[in-house]
Amino acid sequence: MDKLKLRSTIEAARASIPEEERHAASVQIRESLLDQPWVQMAGLVACYWSIGTEPATHGLVFALWKHGTTVILPVLRDDDDLDWAVYDGPDTLAPGRFGIMEPVDTRRGVDTIRTAALVIVPALAVDRSTGIRLGRGGGSYDRALARVGPNVPTVALLHEGELLDGVPAEPHDLPVRYAATPGGIVRTAPHLP
Ligand SMILES: Nc1ncnc2c1ncn2[C@@H]1O[C@H](COP(=O)(O)OP(=O)(O)OP(=O)(O)O)[C@@H](O)[C@H]1O
Numbered sequence: 699m700d701k702l703k704l705r706s707t708i709e710a711a712r713a714s715i716p717e718e719e720r721h722a723a724s725v726q727i728r729e730s731l732l733d734q735p736w737v738q739m740a741g742l743v744a745c746y747w748s749i750g751t752e753p754a755t756h757g758l759v760f761a762l763w764k765h766g767t768t769v770i771l772p773v774l775r776d777d778d779d780l781d782w783a784v785y786d787g788p789d790t791l792a793p794g795r796f797g798i799m800e801p802v803d804t805r806r807g808v809d810t811i812r813t814a815a816l817v818i819v820p821a822l823a824v825d826r827s828t829g830i831r832l833g834r835g836g837g838s839y840d841r842a843l844a845r846v847g848p849n850v851p852t853v854a855l856l857h858e859g860e861l862l863d864g865v866p867a868e869p870h871d872l873p874v875r876y877a878a879t880p881g882g883i884v885r886t887a888p889h890l891p
């Protein structure tokens with residue numbers, strides 16, 4: 699299956715999940731992440747502000763921030779690369795390109811993600827054995843993940859059934875080390891440290 703087809707299959711499946719179930723999934727993902735020592739101990743976390751039927755990250759971002767973690771969120775550039783700005787509470791976001799909420803704080807530059815101790819990214823699917831992720835097609839997260847050091851945990855958030863045996867990939871597609879699903883956190887990519 700090619701990327702376009704798989705994206706539309708998964709988008710359709712996500713749209714068919716009842717609202718309450720999507721909410722419950724987001725809570726399970728948030729709680730299992732917050733239970734991890736490597737999440738609790740990360741001083742700077744790169745995350746994203748979820749949209750539509752994605753597993754919701756709003757509660758996760760808020761909880762991390764309340765805990766004292768510095769959370770950076772992407773600011774989508776005109777060239778589809780990701781700049782980063784610090785989240786400073788629910789009142790500090792404003793709609794950016796495509797209406798996605800972004801921090802109004804100063805843009806810290808595309809290399810800011812290099813300083814994160816944990817990187818949480820969106821995905822439509824992840825390959826369970828290689829960790830290769832399928833995104834929405836901007837290549838934004840492939841560019842961002844290319845700047846993340848090899849020892850930094852990377853996590854994609856998925857709904858049930860989106861961890862697959864095989865995901866269409868091109869040479870620029872980069873893996874994540876974990877997939878966080880409603881059923882728990884799964885280690886992918888055993889070849890990564
Ligand atoms: N490092 C990069 N630099 C420039 N362009 C890139 C880079 N990585 C990917 N792209 C471009 O982005 C486009 C979309 O890539 P791809 O289909 O992998 O998106 P995606 O992984 O689904 O999206 P995203 O990473 O935003 O979630 C491709 O045309 C690709 O050439």
Ligand SMILES: [Mg+2]
Binds near residue numbers: 831833871872
């Ligand atoms: Mg990609």
